[in-house]
Amino acid sequence: MARRPATPDLPPDDLVEKVVDIDVAAEMEGSFLEYAYSVIYSRALPDARDGLKPVQRRILFQMSDMGLRPERPYVKSARVVGEVMGKLHPHGDTAIYDAMVRLAQPFSLRLPLVDGHGNFGSLDDGPAAPRYTEARMAPSAVAMTTGLDEDVVDFVPNYDNKLTQPEVLPAAIPNLLVNGAAGIAVGMATNMAPHNLVEVVAAARHLVQHPDATLEDLMRFVPGPDLPSGGKIVGLDGVRDAYRTGRGAFRTRATARIENVTARRKGIVITELPYLVGPEKVIEKIKEGVQAKKLSGIADAVDLTDRQHGLRLVIEVKSGFDPDAVLEQLYRFTPLEDSFSINNVALVEGQPRTLGLRELLVVWVEHRIVVVRRRSQHRLTKRLERLHLVEGLLVAILDIDEVIQVIRSSDDAEGARQRLQVVFDLTQVQAEYILELRLRRLTKFSRLELESERTQLETEIAELRAILADDALLRSLVSDEMADVAATYGTPRRTILLESAGGASVGALAGAPARSSARAAGAAPLEIADTACFALLSGTGLLARTASDEAPTRPEGARRGAHDVLASVVATSARADIGVVTSRGRMLRASVLDLPALPPTDGAPSLSGGIPVRELVALETGERVVALASLAADAPTLALATAQGVVKRVAAGDVPGNKDTWEVVALRDGDEIVGATGAADDAELVLVSSDASLLHFPASAVRPQGRAAGGMAGINLASGCQVVAFAVVPAGAAVDAVVVTVAGSSSALPGTQPGSAKVSPFEVYPAKGRATGGVRAHRFLKGEDALLLAWVGPAPAWACGSGGQPVELPPVEPRRDMSGTALSAPVRAIG
Structure with missing residues (x-):
């Protein structure tokens, strides 16, 4: 009903009905499409270029506009929310604050974008x-x-056209892949897993240098997601599907180990949970499972998490129950094992698209190329404008007296400007700039500064023009900036990638009878025959054992996709104990029964079925495992070397029978063990230093010592150098042994540079006496100043990356003093 204006024929209060006939179906369809478009484009889906939803982008832009940089003091969150809501995002303070909270949560984002102070939730x-x-x-x-x-x-207008906001952020970080995303739109949703910044940048740089790179090439750099909470990803087929098609799923498992919680009772200690699973939810599900009799053998579940030690859930196991079987029940019936579905949906040029790994990287790389090109063009324009002004000032300074006379004799500023243009042949911009200058700038000292500035501007202009004219130079600059970002903000991988679930359960034994919740009810432990086997340590820190006494091998021509490499192998038996040698000079006793048995395969076993070493032994902060050792009475003498060049052979049989931890060498301050293995008297001890020196001498030159001894000088190191590798070549094995060296820059963040590698026969290295300097094993290329790692052992040598993915090594080079060949990806270990 609407009031019609008064007319001579109708009274002013007369009301006239206006009825408009519409098609309800068409109206609903149009309104729904408008609503759906608004939700998809303006709320729920991230942009593939910067990985941000509009509210997240507005929060970061407004915080930047407010000057809330990391070195500035904190401000109240309510102030940020108010500024964002009032200027850019008029959709309610709750939505804005929730988005800002997620940007600050380290358990939600792999690389948080907001530094929160206070209670930002859990x-x-x-x-x-x-x-x-x-x-x-x-x-x-x-x-x-x-x-x-x-x-x-x-920049685009804000909601009321009074301010502007960026359509997308420059995004020097591949935020969408690094932090992932989650959102529910209309008719579609997105759910993306976080990844490791160093790995993603390495793949992006490879794509910059090789635009036609395939998905398989990029997956050598990005083996899988890297979740903020750590844990393990079990089964990588779904990850590969997601990288290929944009859709897939994988299972995540908590990191657990068996410990003695009391003198007579064992417990399961959880130190890492699946992504976005909280400890209270886990304990609640455990209690519900015990009450429903789905879970057996659990005496108590306690959350001992604190700021000093981090997450620590202790699940006490009743006496007579197998902790491994109980853990399998927990994986089955509680959130200790969870699934994550990948649906890589993001906006590309305003349209929602499902993207694989290569497409995601291509979008970000192209965005960075556009950003750097536009930035270079902007800087070029600014420098050309400044150079124009500087040249005008230099012209005026040459005859400053006449300039002053022209200005003083002019009637007004406009006349002075016109006369300056005519007398000194200046442009209007130059003349106006001279008129606005203070006289103190027109001194002899300022002239020297202007001439220096002109030279610098001309140099910068030439560089910028070269960048804009040469696509290869532009791409090189983009790649270098990516490397700087990775070195500045990159962190080591947290999540362990496992091809199968065989190694995820502590002490799980392949080939053993299937375990179920019913089996855990029995008091008798699982009986394993004391058969001969080999204990294995992988290059990425996984432990396992062979199912038979057949030595593990990987013959030439074996499948290159095999997971991981062997870093240490020890002959033992299923019911024996082995020693775990750490970088702190400690030996930790471990039971071989606690290692998962790998099924026999053609060639080398797949070490993806192993368990992380931290699940078997308790390591201190910064401590790492360097090797396994036999504790048998007839085992060879244990030889070891330290980073400061000390070597030692521990007397055979010097193993305390009543201790689980003991020292094998007295280390000096700042020193650590770099390698350890058994060595007979007729074997050769080999040390490789960071300055590419290799020294080998007979093991008989090092007399065996007791556990408390500190060893003796092994290699004479140059100032600032250290030992990077130690190995033992048995007698008669020198013919088949090779030396692998990987060189790079010592200032780069570990894992960010592939470096160059060289493989050479061990025979070409002459022997020298103990405590000498050795011979050169690698000639450095430009940009290289140190060996990143080295390895000496039987051919063929194999290398793997941080996720266990294979890295191709160059062929054997018969000469020892040669430079290396560039690698396709960073190397984590050689074996």
Whole structure:
């Protein structure tokens, strides 16, 4: 009903009905499409270029505009929320604060973009109100917003057309892959897993240098997701499907180990949970399972998490129950094992698309190329404008007296400008700039500064023009900036990737009778025959044992896709104990029964069925396992070497029978063990230093000592150098042994540079006496100054990356003093 204006024929209060006939179906369809488009484009889906939803992008942009940089003090979260809501995002403070909280949660994002101060919630509890918390930009957020003032992206109006906001952020970090995303739109949803920044940048740099790189090439750098909570990913087929098609699924498992929680009772200690699973939820499900009689053998479940030790859930196992069987029940009936479905849906040029790994990298790489090109063009324009002004000033300084006379004799500023243009042949811009200058700038000292500035501007202009004119140079600059980002913000991988579930359960034994919840009810432990076998340590820190006494081998021509390499092999038996040698000079006793048995295969066993070494032994902060050792009475003498060049042979049989931990060498301050293995008297001890020196001498030159001894000098090291590899070549094995050296820059972040590798026969290295300097084993290329790692052992040598993926090594080079061949990916271990 609407009031019609008064007319002579109708009274002013007369009401006239206006009825419009519409098609309800067409109206609903149009309205729904508008609503769906708004949700998809403006709320739920991230942009594939910067990986941010609109509200997240507005939060980071507004924080940058407010100057809330990492070095500035925190401000109340409510202030940030108010600024974002009032200027850019008028959709309610709750939605804005929730988005900002997620950007600050280290358990939600692999690389948080907001530095929160206060209670920003946990996996089980929500955050405090915005009036209680404070926030500022995280260092990584600075990389996301750097360059906004250099016309690198387009700006669009805000909701009321009074301000502008960036359509997309410059995003020097591949945020979509690194932090993942989750959102529910209309008719579609996105769910993306976080990844490791160093690995993603390595793949992106490879794509920059090789635009036609295949998905398989890129997966050598990005083997799988890297979740903020760590844990394990079990089964990589779903990950490969997601990388190929944009859709897939994988299982995540908690990191667990068996410990003695009391003198007579064992327990399961959980130190890492699946992604987005909280400890309270796990304990609640355990209690529900015990009450429903789905779980057996559990006496208690306690959350001992604290800030000093991190996550620690202790599940006490009743006496008479097998902890391994109980753990299998927990994986089956509780969130200790969870699934993650990947659905890589993101906006590309305003349209939602399902993207694989290569497509995601291509979008980000192209975005960075556009950003760097626009930034270079902006800088070129600014420098050309400044050079124009500097040249005008230099012209005026040559006859400053006449300039002053022209200005003083002019009637007004406009006349002075015109006369300056005529007398000194200046442009209007140059003349106006001279008129606005202070006289103190027109001194002899300022002239020297201007001439220096002109030279610098001309140099910078030439560099910028070269970048804009040469696509290869532009791509090289983009690649270098990516490397800087990885070196600045990159962190080591947290999540362990396993091809199958065989090694995920502590002490799980392949080939043994199937375990179920019913089996855990029996008091008798699983009986394993004391058969001969080999204990294995992989290059990525996985432990396992062979199912038979057949020595593990990987003959030439074996499948290159095999997971991981063998770093240490010890002959033992299924019911024996072995020693685990750590970098801190400790030997830890471990039971071979606790190692999963790998099924026999043609060639080398797949070490993806192993368990992480930290699940078997308790290591201190910064401590790592370097080798396995036999504790048998007839085992060879244990030889070891330290980073400072000390060698030692521990007397055979010097093993305390009543201890689980003991020292094998007295280390000096700052020293650590780099390698250990058994060595007979007729074997050769080999040490390789970071300056590419190799020294080998007979093991008989090192007399056996007791556990408390500190060893003796092994190699004479140059200043600032250290031993990077130690090996033992048995008598008669020198003919088949090879030396592998990988060189690179010592200042680069570990795992970010592939470096160059060289493989040479061990026979070409002459022997020298103990405590000498050795011979050169690798000639450094430009940019290389140290060996990143080295290995000496039987051919053929194999290398793997951080996720266990194979890395191709060059063929054998018969000469020892040669440079290496560039590798396709960073190498984690050789074996």
